[in-house]
Amino acid sequence: MSCLPEQKDDRVIVGRDTFDDAGVFKLDEERALIQTVDFFTPIVDDPYLYGQIAAANALSDVYAMGGKPLTAMNIVCFPSQKVDVKYLAEILKGGFDKVDEAGAVMMGGHSVDDEEPKYGLSVTGMVHPQRVKTNAGARPGDKIILTKPLGTGIISTALKGELIKEEDAEKAFQVMARLNSQAAELMQDFNASACTDITGFGLLGHGHEMAAASKAGINLYFSTIPLLPGVEELALEGMVPGGAYRNRDFLKECVKLEEGVKDIQASILFDPQTSGGLLISLNPHAAEGILAELKEKGIEAEIIGEVVDNPGIVTVYP
Ligand code: CO
Ligand code: CO
Ligand code: CO
Numbered sequence: 001m002s003c004l005p006e007q008k009d010d011r012v013i014v015g016r017d018t019f020d021d022a023g024v025f026k027l028d029e030e031r032a033l034i035q036t037v038d039f040f041t042p043i044v045d046d047p048y049l050y051g052q053i054a055a056a057n058a059l060s061d062v063y064a065m066g067g068k069p070l071t072a073m074n075i076v077c078f079p080s081q082k083v084d085v086k087y088l089a090e091i092l093k094g095g096f097d098k099v100d101e102a103g104a105v106m107m108g109g110h111s112v113d114d115e116e117p118k119y120g121l122s123v124t125g126m127v128h129p130q131r132v133k134t135n136a137g138a139r140p141g142d143k144i145i146l147t148k149p150l151g152t153g154i155i156s157t158a159l160k161g162e163l164i165k166e167e168d169a170e171k172a173f174q175v176m177a178r179l180n181s182q183a184a185e186l187m188q189d190f191n192a193s194a195c196t197d198i199t200g201f202g203l204l205g206h207g208h209e210m211a212a213a214s215k216a217g218i219n220l221y222f223s224t225i226p227l228l229p230g231v232e233e234l235a236l237e238g239m240v241p242g243g244a245y246r247n248r249d250f251l252k253e254c255v256k257l258e259e260g261v262k263d264i265q266a267s268i269l270f271d272p273q274t275s276g277g278l279l280i281s282l283n284p285h286a287a288e289g290i291l292a293e294l295k296e297k298g299i300e301a302e303i304i305g306e307v308v309d310n311p312g313i314v315t316v317y318p
Contacts, residue, residue: 013132014065018213020135021061021196024127032129036061039075039120043156043274044173047087051094052177054119057199057275059102062125063184064197064278066133069125072099074109077118091119102179133187135206137194138214142307143287147183148175148277149300150203150268151231158230158239168230175228175300176275182297183278189293190286198276202247204269206279207314208254214281217310221317222265225304235264235271243272251314260318269316281307 014024022036038058155172158164211218247270294301
């Protein structure tokens with residue numbers, strides 16, 4: 001949104017300029033508001049699951065800033081003449097259940113008639129102004145942790161062609177519907193230096209945003225990166241969505257693929273994610289501590305790389 005004119009306000013802690021997950025606005029010395037909005041077209045057939053995933057995805061940007069969601073509003077586009085409203089009720093129930101699980105309050109929303117359904121939330125959260133986790137704080141020497149396995153874009157593409165094993169699809173659904181709440185709480189406990197969540201620009205796109213905002217480099221090791229089951233096979237079968245190629249093209253100056261990284265592996269790292277995990281940068285000692293606690297909670301997190309002194313560049317090793 002760089003086409004918009006600049007606005008100066010000292011209360012803005014995180015604004016539009018650093019491509020962060022959400023806006024953060026300081027109310028007083030103790031409290032800052034976090035605001036974000038996200039919605040998209042159905043990625044699964046089951047309306048209840050779609051609602052859950054869309055809500056988990058929208059709530060995630062508050063978690064990525066280190067905050068807690070307070071309130072949410074529904075954003076709905078729906079072809080009410082063509083599709084039974086029972087379908088819409090299921091979507092809304094899915095969204096409500098996730099907002100409720102997050103400990104936030106559903107305040108209402110707005111709907112318009114539209115050809116294709118779309119659903120998401122605007123979310124307001126709260127954080128202490130001193131505890132905001134931006135994508136700009138990563139320091140050389142930090143370790144990088146990812147808290148969900150990758151591959152939801154590839155899985156969604158395979159779903160459209162019905163080319164996927166049921167149990168693999170089921171696993172991807174669970175991962176997308178999972179809140180990043182526990183990971184966010186732990187990264188505050190372990191005093192993370194930076195955080196973002198993995199969504200449409202893929203691991204490498206959001207990794208690059210963190211590297212650029214932090215004026216540091218990030219080295220990633222493919223063999224350590226958690227993947228959803230079946231993803232490598234599906235990518236080999238050509239189930240890579242167009243967004244992965246657009247991300248790759250857009251990032252060609254900022255991402256370096258070292259020898260031994262296969263083309264198909266790179267595609268997975270550029271794969272746009274829906275409701276992906278948190279990407280957390282923190283000192284090596286804290287990284288070991290948080291990893292143990294994440295695993296104890298059943299979260300499939302791994303240390304996947306480190307921060308180096310190579311401003312704005314993400315380098316991938318096999
Ligand atoms: Co985000
Ligand atoms: Co977002
Ligand atoms: Co953040």
